[in-house]
Amino acid sequence: EIVMTQSPATLSVSPGERATLSCRASQSASSNLAWYQQKPGQAPRLLIYGASARATGIPARFSGSGSGTEFTLSISSLQSEDFAVYYCQQNNNWPYTFGQGTKLEIK
Amino acid sequence: QFQLQESGSGLVKPSQTLSLTCAVSGGSMNSGSRSWSWIRQSPGKALEWLGRIFVNGISDSNPSLKSRVTMSVDMSKDQFSLKLTSVTAADTAVYYCVRDSSGIAEDWGQGTLVTVSS
8 A cells, every 4th residue: 555654743833934744655646645634623624635726615825736756735824723733645546545644733 | 515424333342343324415425426435543543544435335445454344335315334343442443434536535524433442
């Protein structure tokens, strides 16, 4: 199976600044990569699919890029509600697999 | 947007079978090219995609579960189900039912905690 590795495990950023989260696949996932946001006590929410397409209702400050084995989620001008855990997930090969998550915390 | 709601046993004894059902509303289960999946999240661990079932009844399960997973779908009741046999403490987790399109988890249930303990 494809192993997804996210870095860093924890990222401390001040509100209003930009955050950049990384995700690496152990083999090519093509552009079949999704990002999810999870807040405490809630289910994950789809942010990005196809590596760069925003899901319905997701603000434009969220953007995704990459293909193959290297992917990035960028959040420009962080808002208070953006501090959460973010997961990447490949849907190129079955079984679909997730990264271990990056916790985005307030600096 | 679909709404999904998990139900089932919250406490299961070791070696027994975990059974969960997901009720789907807000649309037809039988429209579009989508499947219905189960994902779990163990305490302090990442997410694990357990399996998926298509409206024609064909299913895939994660090889890591070594054939312990059975899924079914009941279109007449707008629901689908998960059975996980021979559970151990390692199966303690929050279980989510999900509507997915080609592996993109678009709609999630709120999740249900299942604890395996004697």
